[in-house]
Each structure stands twice: as C-alpha cells, then as structure tokens.
Amino acid sequence: MSAGSQFFVLDVGHGSCAALVEGSRAVIFDVARGATLLDFLREMHVDVIESVVVSHADDDHVGGLLALLAARSVEVKHIYINTDADKKSRVWKDVAYELDDLAEAGRIAALSGVSKGDTVFCSIKGWAIEVLAPRHRVLQLGAGNTDRHERKITSNSMSIVLRLSRDSEPYALLTGDLDYTGFTHLIDGGVDLEAPLLIVPHHGGRCGSDLESDAVLAGLGGLSRASTLVVSHGRSKFDNPRLGTVESLRRSLPTADVVCTQMSTHCLGAIASDGLPTVSALPSAGAGAGVSCAGSMGFGVDGRLERAAEHREFVTDYARTPLCRQPAP
Amino acid sequence: MSIELDRVLVVDDQSDSRESSSLSVEDADLLPVPVEGPLGSLEDFSEVPQDRTGAICDFELRAANYANFHGAQLVRAWYHQHLPAVLCTRYEKAQLDAIRPYRRWVPVMLTPSELNADSLMQGLELALGEFVGNFSPERRPHRALVRIVDVGLDEGRAFTFELPGWPSDLIFKYPLISLAPDIRGQIAPEFRTHVQTNLGCEVFEDLYFTSWGHA
Numbered sequence: 081m082s083a084g085s086q087f088f089v090l091d092v093g094h095g096s097c098a099a100l101v102e103g104s105r106a107v108i109f110d111v112a113r114g115a116t117l118l119d120f121l122r123e124m125h126v127d128v129i130e131s132v133v134v135s136h137a138d139d140d141h142v143g144g145l146l147a148l149l150a151a152r153s154v155e156v157k158h159i160y161i162n163t164d165a166d167k168k169s170r171v172w173k174d175v176a177y178e179l180d181d182l183a184e185a186g187r188i189a190a191l192s193g194v195s196k197g198d199t200v201f202c203s204i205k206g207w208a209i210e211v212l213a214p215r216h217r218v219l220q221l222g223a224g225n226t227d228r229h230e231r232k233i234t235s236n237s238m239s240i241v242l243r244l245s246r247d248s249e250p251y252a253l254l255t256g257d258l259d260y261t262g263f264t265h266l267i268d269g270g271v272d273l274e275a276p277l278l279i280v281p282h283h284g285g286r287c288g289s290d291l292e293s294d295a296v297l298a299g300l301g302g303l304s305r306a307s308t309l310v311v312s313h314g315r316s317k318f319d320n321p322r323l324g325t326v327e328s329l330r331r332s333l334p335t336a337d338v339v340c341t342q343m344s345t346h347c348l349g350a351i352a353s354d355g356l357p358t359v360s361a362l363p364s365a366g367a368g369a370g371v372s373c374a375g376s377m378g379f380g381v382d383g384r385l386e387r388a389a390e391h392r393e394f395v396t397d398y399a400r401t402p403l404c405r406q407p408a409p
Numbered sequence: 410m411s412i413e414l415d416r417v418l419v420v421d422d423q424s425d426s427r428e429s430s431s432l433s434v435e436d437a438d439l440l441p442v443p444v445e446g447p448l449g450s451l452e453d454f455s456e457v458p459q460d461r462t463g464a465i466c467d468f469e470l471r472a473a474n475y476a477n478f479h480g481a482q483l484v485r486a487w488y489h490q491h492l493p494a495v496l497c498t499r500y501e502k503a504q505l506d507a508i509r510p511y512r513r514w515v516p517v518m519l520t521p522s523e524l525n526a527d528s529l530m531q532g533l534e535l536a537l538g539e540f541v542g543n544f545s546p547e548r549r550p551h552r553a554l555v556r557i558v559d560v561g562l563d564e565g566r567a568f569t570f571e572l573p574g575w576p577s578d579l580i581f582k583y584p585l586i587s588l589a590p591d592i593r594g595q596i597a598p599e600f601r602t603h604v605q606t607n608l609g610c611e612v613f614e615d616l617y618f619t620s621w622g623h624a
Contacts, residue, residue, distance in 0.1 A: 093576055113576040115609030119546050147574030147608055150554045174556060174573045177601065365576075368547060368611055 082206025082246050082381075087277075090376040091341035091364035092116045094283060094314030095140035098254060100244065101126060102204040106154075108132045109242065109254050111144035113171075118151050119363035120376065129156045131201045133194070133209075135240045135256030137164035137223075139171045140283075146171070146178055149188075157189040158201045162214070164235050166224035194240060195219045206247045212273070213241035213258070213266045227261065236282065237262035243275055250274050251383055253304050255281040260292035263299060271303075276383030278306035280329065283313040284321025284340070294328045301332030308337045308383055315342040315371045326403045334408035339385055342366040343373040347399040359387055359394045373399075414463045414493075414533065416440040420448070420483065421467040421497075422475035429521065430465050430497060436526035439463070446475035455486035463533045465524070468498035468508065481511035488514035493536035497524050505614055506567065510587040512617035513605070516548060546609040552624045553608050557600040560585070568596050572606065572616070579613055592622035 085102035095112025099120065106126045111117060111134065121129075134142045142161070149156060159179065164172065182188045194200065195216050200209040214237070221227060223235045231237075239256025253275040258266065259282070267273075278300060281287055287296035301309075309329055313320040321344060329336070340347075341364070343356060355370010366372030373394070378386040385391060395402045417434045419441050421427045431441035448454040448470070466483055470476035476483075484494045496518045500508065508515070516539055517532030535545060544550070558569040558580055566585045571578070585593055592602065603624040610616050 095576070113574055115546065115549070115551055115607075118551055119549070119609060143576075144574060146554045147551065150552050150574065150603055152552055170556070170571065171573045174554065174601070178554060363546065365611075 082204075085204050085207065087244065087246075087252060087379045088120070088362070088377060089279065089310050089312055089341065089379075090116055090120055090362070091360065091366050091372050091374075092144070092312065093342070093365040094317040094320075095144070096135070096256070096279070096283070096312045097144065098279065100202070100204055100207060104128060105130055105204060107200070107202050107204065107207075107209070108148075110135050110141040110256070111148055112140050113143035113147065114365055115147065116363050116365045116376070117144055117148060118153060121154055123363060127154050129154050130203060131158040131160060132156060133200055133240060133242065134159070134161040135254070136162070136238050137167040137169075137172050137235045138257060139169055141256065142175055143171045146174055149178060149182060159188055159191050160194045160200055160240070161191070162193045162195075162219060162238060162240065164223050164238065166222070167235055193219070200242070208245045208248075210243045210245070211240065212243055212271055213262060214238045215265045215268075218262070218265050227265070231261040231264070233261055234259060236287075237265070239281070241266055243273065246381070250276070252277040252279065252379075253300070253306070254279045255300065257282040258287065258296065260288035260296055263287065263296045267299065267303070273300065273303040275304050276306055277308045277310065277379060278304045280309055280311045280321065280325065283318070284311040284325045285313075285318055286322065290324060293322075293324060297325055297328035298332045301329045301336075306333060306336055306383075308339065308379070308385060309333065310377070311338070311340045313340060313342055313344070315345060315366065319345050321346075321403060323403070326406060327409050330406065330408040337385065337388070338404035339377065339391065340373045340404070341375060341377070342371050343399065344403060347373070347395075347402045347404075349400070356398055357394070359390050413461060414439060415461040416442050416463075417529070417533075418462065418464040418466075419443045420464060420470070420480065422446060422470045422472040423467070426467060426521070430524060433524050433526055433529050434465070437530050446470075446473065448476040451476075451478040451482055451486060455483060455490065462492060464492060464494035465497050465529065466494055468496060468500065468504055479507070481508045481515055485511045485514035488516075488536070488540075491540045493533040493540070495519060495524075495529060495532040495536075497521060500614070506582045506584070509581070509617065510584065512615065513550070513619045518614070547611065547615065548607050549609055550605040550619070551608040552603055553606045554601060555604050555606075555618070557596055557598055559598055560596055572608075574608055575606075575616070576611075577613070581616070581618075583618065588621050589623075595622070
C-alpha cells in the first residue's frame with residue numbers, strides 16, 4: 081500500500097527536518113533554518129505539503145517554517161505547532177506573527193496545537209502518524225511551569241513525539257528535543273514506542289544531566305528496539321553526538337546502526353579545506369562545506385538507510401574514530 | 410558546462426593590479442585585456458562587445474579618475490547583458506555594505522589572493538549558468554521574511570535587519586537609499602517585509618537582498 085512513498089531525514093546542519101514524500105505530496109516534521117528543505121522539495125517535485133508538525137519552539141526546529149511559508153514554492157495546508165509562552169526568542173515571535181498573518185489571509189487551511197492522541201492529517205497511502213506526546217497535562221501546565229514532582233517543564237519537555245507506521249507496522253519514532261521531564265511523562269502509564277527507526281533526541285546532545293540523559297537514551301533505545309538510530313546534527317555546533325549519547329544508546333541497542341547527517345568532530349577532528357566527498361545525492365546543508373557524513377538520507381521499507389553500503393564505505397575511508405563503529409560498553 | 414570564452418577584460422584603477430590579475434587570466438589559457446582609464450560613463454563602458462568575453466573587475470575604480478562608478482555597478486550592468494564577470498576586491502566591512510545591494514548580480518566576489526585560474530573559471534562558469542536560470546544552491550533566490558531591527562539617523566542612512574529563516578542570528582546593514590521609495594518610507598523597527606534572497610548561502614558576505622516589499 082505504501083509503495084511509491086518514502087521517508088527522509090535531511091541534513092540541515094544543527095537542527096531537524098524529516099519528510100514523508102509520495103509523488104508531489106509531503107508531510108514535514110520540523111523545519112530547521114536554511115534552504116535545504118526548499119531545495120529538497122524542489123528536487124522531489126513536491127508542490128503540496130499536507131502537514132507540517134513542529135515538535136517545539138526552538139529555532140533549529142521552527143525557524144525554517146518562516147522560510148517555507150515565505151517561499152511560496154509549495155502549498156502548505158496544515159500546521160501543527162504548540163504554544164510556548166516561555167520562549168522569548170525573536171524567531172518564535174516572528175513565527176507567531178507570520179502564522180497569524182497567513183491564517184488571517186486564508187493561506188493556511190488549518191493551524192492547531194497537538195497533544196497525545198490527536199490526529200495529524202496525512203493522506204499518503206499506507207502511512208499513519210500517532211501523536212505520543214506531549215501529554216495534555218504537560219501542554220496545559222506549559223513551559224516555565226513545574227509538574228507535580230517539581231520538575232521544570234521546558235520547551236524541550238513539550239516536544240511533540242510522533243510514531244510513524246507504515247502499512248500498519250511501526251516504522252519511525254521522532255522525538256524532537258525530548259528531555260528527561262518530557263520522557264518521564266511520555267512513558268508514564270505505559271506506551272508502545274517500538275519502531276525500527278529512531279531519530280535520536282536533541283541532535284545527540286544532552287537530555288538533562290548525565291544521569292538523566294542516560295535514562296532517556298537507554299530508555300528510548302530499550303523501548304523502541306530500533307535497528308537504525310539517526311542523529312541530525314551540525315558539525316560546527318556542540319560536538320554532537322556526545323560520546324555519552326552513543327554509549328547510552330549502545331547499551332540498550334548494541335547492534336543498531338548509528339547514522340549521522342554530518343561528520344562529527346569525534347569521528348574526524350580536522351577536515352581538509354576542500355572538504356569531504358558526499359554520500360548523499362540529495363540536497364544536504366553540509367555538502368557545500370564538505371562536512372556531511374550520511375547527509376540527507378532516504379530510508380527503505382524496513383527503516384534501514386538506503387545508501388547503507390555507500391555510507392559504510394565512506395566511514396571506512398574518512399572517519400578516523402567513527403562513533404558508529406564503537407562497540408557497546 | 411564548458412566555457413567558450415576567448416578573452417577577459419581586466420578592469421582596475423591600479424596598473425600593477427591589472428598586471429597581477431592578467432596573470433591569472435593567462436594561466437586559464439585566456440587572453441587578458443587590461444583596460445586603461447578613463448572608462449567614461451557606466452552606460453557607455455558597460456556596452457562592450459560580448460562575444461566570448463568575460464571580465465575581472467575591482468570594486469574601487471575612482472583613483473586618478475579611472476571611473477566615476479564602482480565595480481559592483483559595472484558587474485551588475487554586465488550581468489544584465491550576460492557578460493560573465495568576477496568582482497575582485499580586498500573588501501572591508503564598509504565596502505561589503507556598499508556592495509551588498511548589488512550582490513544579486515555579482516555571482517562571485519574574490520579577494521586578490523583567492524583569484525587564480527581555477528577560481529576565475531569557476532566564477533565565470535557560475536555567472537554563465539545564472540544567465541540561463543541555473544543557480545547553485547548558494548545563489549538560488551528564495552522569497553524570505555526579514556524584520557527591521559533599527560534605522561540609522563546619520564547621513565547616508567542605513568537600516569539594520571534580521572533574516573529569521575537563515576541559520577544565523579547575524580544582523581545585516583543596508584543603505585536606505587537602495588530601496589524603492591514606496592518601501593523606504595515603511596522601514597522602521599519591527600517592520601516585517603519580504604525579499605528575494607539566497608537563503609541557501611552559508612557565508613554572510615555572499616547574501617544578497619532584492620525586491621524589497623515586492624517579493
């Protein structure tokens with residue numbers, strides 16, 4: 081049923097952007113700043129975006145929404161984005177005003193928040209999108225507040241967590257920048273997180289303190305039982321993925337494939353001025369500077385990386401100390 | 410794409426710079442044509458025989474009355490006539506702000522130390538591609554939102570603005586006089602409008618902005 085459609089994770093540098101594409105239609109998950117998504121949509125001949133889901137208010141997840149809406153190169157029908165009164169960034173304010181202008185002008189079909197159990201519109205055959213977080217109580221309390229256990233609710237705690245299913249089988253778990261507080265609410269009362277493909281939260285960075293990060297990552301690993309772990313990160317920021325991130329994930333998923341959009345500084349310290357060759361044939365933010373690793377990636381029916389052989393060869397040839405080849409601790 | 414050019418005009422108000430740039434042209438197996446001043450009016454000079462001709466041009470051209478226009482204006486005029494040109498300048502911050510209103514039509518800007526046979530040919534090839542609508546990801550125009558930060562009160566007024574969709578929080582400076590009168594009067598802090606910009610560009614110096622308020 082889902083033949084003819086495909087799931088992608090884009091190399092957008094430090095940020096997140098994933099896409100489900102069938103023909104000229106797409107569903108987009110997070111929109112980092114820059115033009116990579118626009119170039120991708122153009123190359124894939126997408127002219128309608130049925131839904132955009134923005135996991136939370138951080139600039140590296142929502143900033144590109146401004147570019148997407150302003151570009152007018154595709155029609156955007158539904159936007160799912162939660163409020164965040166605690167986010168004081170200028171970009172967030174720009175998003176609020178721009179969405180309002182467009183809604184007033186009737187240029188967006190629907191604009192809504194979303195919490196656990198809600199529906200995200202997707203008519204792409206064979207695919208379903210479950211909203212697993214945030215819980216209603218987290219949304220209602222809001223960023224800046226504390227929960228019953230006095231844990232601070234942040235923008236990251238409110239990350240929308242989605243599970244995509246393909247032909248009624250779990251396919252991918254998208255976790256935004258989920259932190260420890262968000263994770264505890266996600267799993268409270270039990271939840272099925274199984275999916276062969278896990279987009280690692282927070283670009284492979286911290287999900288709280290060291291202990292909290294370990295709990296989140298090992299927990300997501302164990303509950304997802306993923307066979308492919310994707311880290312969407314920018315080489316020039318934060319030295320992601322953290323060594324601790326990979327270790328925590330490896331403990332619960334010792335044999336999973338780890339794939340990064342860009343070459344981590346842990347894997348290769350210095351890159352020659354002419355940069356690395358590109359594995360990906362898709363628009364990738366790191367391609368220009370030659371810092372992509374897997375770059376923008378397409379995934380197969382089983383949630384495995386399509387160009388896995390090319391990626392393996394690339395890592396062998398260029399990564400001095402590849403994190404994706406580190407044995408389980 | 411193969412480039413079919415025979416010669417490259419070398420426009421610079423300094424004769425030793427013309428000589429130095431000419432060496433790069435020769436290294437690229439093309440014939441350098443150093444242009445001695447004065448150049449006359451922009452309108453007259455920019456209309457040169459275009460067949461199989463490219464150009465390298467400095468930004469500052471006013472020494473010894475070499476020209477009464479600057480290099481970015483000239484490269485823009487050539488762009489409109491599909492003559493591929495590279496701007497070569499030791500730009501400093503103030504020049505960058507003066508050049509930016511023209512960057513849409515200046516596909517490549519190099520410093521003298523960056524200029525060599527390869528960078529010259531790549532630059533000319535880039536320009537030729539744009540003439541037929543083939544833009545690199547770094548140069549492709551996109552409609553984008555900008556938000557005004559502040560407006561200067563000094564002579565030669567400039568305003569500053571942010572480009573929220575670009576992966577950096579840097580603030581840009583732009584001369585108010587470069588805007589069309591209808592939009593110029595609306596520029597004020599927090600004002601939002603749309604422009605055409607090369608959003609895929611990663612380098613601050615290479616960003617261009619056009620079609621203010623009409624994108």
